[in-house]
Amino acid sequence: MSFLSDTAIARLCEAAAWPGFESGFTVTGVAGRGGSATVYVARDEALHREVAIKVVDVPDRDGRAAARLAREALILARLDHPGIVPVHAQGVLPDGRAYYVMKLVRGRPLDRAAAELQALPDRLALFARILDTVAFAHAQGIVHRDLKPANILVGGWGDVYVMDWGAAQADTVAEHERVVAGTPGFMAPEQERGEMVDERADIFALGTILKGLAGADAPPAVLAVADKASAAEPAARYARIADVADELNRFRDGLPPSAYREPAAERLLRLYRRYELPVLLVLAYVLMRAGLLLWIGY
């Protein structure tokens, strides 16, 4: 037999992993790879549309990977929101690998998309859409637990998709079924310790994302919100995503977020900007009166 070069082996690895559907879908490419699963681009032959199919790479002996994928599909099915990809179907390949089919979304990871947004208000508007999506999941009792820029896709129209719900935790899941997962750097300390987590674990990750999104030269008020969101102690963080959104709305409206201790000079400047016309009128009046008094006095 001819020698297998490194390139030939790479092709064979791809060939061996390629999902072979007996009917229904024709796989055309790889969209991305995760910890234990790969997302493929495929053509739905019946409905003539492109879809994404997430397939477990290797079936494990105790079926944990398949169970995790099935749980992810169920969670996605519960979350009907424009920022969360809808799941169409799930099943098992002839070789035993579990998969689920979802809408194919095209976009760039958040960090790459944000690099093209120069203005802070544009970046904060993007962040607000992420907050809205995760808040919706929280309202359904689901914590994502692996929020990071790589798991957030930004479409061509600025549409935002929160992806990869494989580590998500539903409040209905028994403790022994909970999966220990997350990404260092974005994972809340209590999550790293393997403790039970709640919405505040996602708020920690969102605070870290906000820090990166706003940049090092961001206004101190925005960094204060990010710092509070990513506080080490859960009790020191915002309790709800709506609180984070409110704080950023205050900043957008020219008001100080509650997390920010505004210096006196900055407060004066802010008040001056906010009430510029009345302040100028009062100043003009005072100057006029003072001028008048001086003139009368002489």
Next chain:
Amino acid sequence: MAFPPTRLSVVARTRSDDEETRRVAFAALVEAYWKPIYKYLRLQWHLDPDQAADATQDFFVSALEKDLIARYDPARARFRTYLRLCVDGYQSNQVKAGRRLKRGGGASLVSLDFTTAEGELRQREPSVPADVDELFYREWVRALFDRAVGELRERAESRGRRAMFEVFERYDLADPAAGRPSYAEIAGSLGLTPATVTNHLAAMRREFRALVLDHLREVTGSEEEWEAEARRLLGGGW
């Protein structure tokens, strides 16, 4: 759904109470690992072809005599890492002792075609991974895939499915430099329809995958190790 175990780990079988089982298992182990070890000795230890061939055979004899395989502890390392460290230890002792390598009895366990292995070394990409474990891993995967492709061909021929293998060969084993033919081109050259090419390719890939996973099970020390190796291999880790 878990993948059904069809082959037992040869590592486990080398610990069998039955002498014949142990002998066959050891021969299978030699067959799976001699090529990566030979190439490793050539590239990492800079032995010449004759020295590397002698050292490979002598290492296996030494492993048999010292019961190295039975002493493997899955909790401490992957089997291939353990074996590579054994090779390093063996070769290091040989260098220290300044011994002249003797041609061992490994050849009686299984016929080792060092000429082919040497030919493969000359064809390999010029870049040698700096990491020794990576170097051994790549040669180990090459040997694994080599066996799986060979068995796939044999099976296809014995079942009268030569055309199916040819589709696989032309598409997945095509010379990367020459570019990959389209399904239509393969269909035209083999007198098949593109739909048949699609089906043949899917069937061969499924069988190839099953063979790779089977062979992998043979040459790993535990189910956990098999899972980790399979995940790396089939999850884009090559």
